[in-house]
Structures are given as structure tokens and as C-alpha cells.
Amino acid sequence: MSTARKPLIAGNWKMNLNHLEAIAHTQKLAFALGDKDFDRADVAVLPPFTDLRSVQTLVDGDKLRILYGAQDLSQHDGGAYTGEISGAMLAKLGCTFATIGHSERRQYHHEDDDVVNVKVQAAYRHSLTPILCVGEGLPVRQAGGQVAYSVAQLEGALRKVTAEQVASIVLAYEPVWAIGTGEVATPDDAQEVCGALRERLAELYDADVAAGVRILYGGSVKSDNIAGIMAQPDVDGALVGGASLDAGEFVKICRLGELSS
């Protein structure tokens, strides 16, 4: 964590919590988190599409400092694309973020680097901040190819993306073998790839742009391992799956494993 970059803790709810449960869960977070917490870290939730309107109503009505976004978006801006949700629709719902290229979308919905790239461009067309996910599976890790693999995914996703656009991007390094498995990467593992991603950004764009980009780690993050991960110089937060569904645990993670204020 660098003091120049404000930490971001984002809860990816995946396909959990209906819109009524989303309201109750967001209210719990709002009740537990205070200004001091939000001053220390940005906090975001990434609910299913069907929950976004409810979360927006709550956040707007109660002037909450919780940010929110989607877990995916369409590469198209509108029209005859049954089942798709456009960036324009998400922007209209007040979303800050659009998660793109999560390994579950790459794996189960066959999204390759080309699809991820056009989705990143779609997010920028609608002033959404991409949370761009990269990360290797177990065989690549066992062969020692994690840096090359993750950097190649980054390069694929950023084709035609300008320096001005990339300055606002959020990257998430999520090694697939650590997602939902309870097997968290070591702080050194997280730093190795997050540091390499920042270096590549500096080469592709420039050092100032790279220095400003927030890079998250994701994969079995819990309140008892967040502090070690956050202590790494190139890790600026976490993308939290399972533990984000437990309000008390997520609040502790948002406090970065430090004792509550």
C-alpha cells in the first residue's frame, strides 16, 4: 500500500443476495462503517444487476459513502442483444465501477482478451471505472508463469485504451487457484504480480500514470490475512468474494485488519 493511493475494498457478491437481501446487507454495512473508515479506504459493493436499483435508492436516500458497481457489462451500447446490460444503463443507475474479465466470466462464459478489451472500451464510453481482473490458474502458477500470464492479459485488455483513460482504471490480480478455495496467495505472491502489472503499465503508458493506478488483490481475502497483503507496496486493496457476504467480516476487511476506530 502506498500513501499516494487510497485503498479500495470492493465486495464482489457474485450471484448471491436478492434485492431485498441486498438492502438489508447494505444497511448493515452503512450502520457499521463510519466517516473514519471511509476516509481511510474507499468501500464498494458489486451486487448482481437485479440489486443495483435498490442499492442506488439506499445510497442516494441516506447519502451513504458506499460506492457500487456491476459485475459485468455488455460490450454493446444498446439494441437487439437479449439478456445484455449496457454501460449506459449502469451509468444511469449511478454505478461507479464495472467489473470486467473476472475469471468466472472468462471460464464459464468464454470471455477472451478480445471480449475483455471491448468491454473495457464500453465502460469508458459511459464513464464507468473498469475493475479489470487478471490472474493465472493453477497449472500456470505451478509452471512459474504467473507474471507473464497476468501481464499478457493486461496487455490484451488495454489495446486502444489511452493514457488518460487508463489513469482511472482499477486492476485486480486474482489468481484463479486462490478464488473461493481458502488458499490465499502469500503477500509476496500478491506483490510479485501486482508489482509486475504496475511496471508494465509504466512501460505501456508512463510512470506517473502507473503510479496512480490502484491494484487490488483478490482470492480468499479475510480479515485475518488482509493486513499482510495490504502491507505490500503495490497492493492497494482487495476484491473480496465470499467474505463480502458476511457484513461483520467485510467491515473488518474494510478496516484493513486494523483495530476498529
Ligand SMILES: O=C(CO)COP(=O)(O)O
Ligand atoms: O473472485 C473473487 C472476488 O472477485 C474472490 O473470491 P473469494 O474471496 O471468495 O475467494
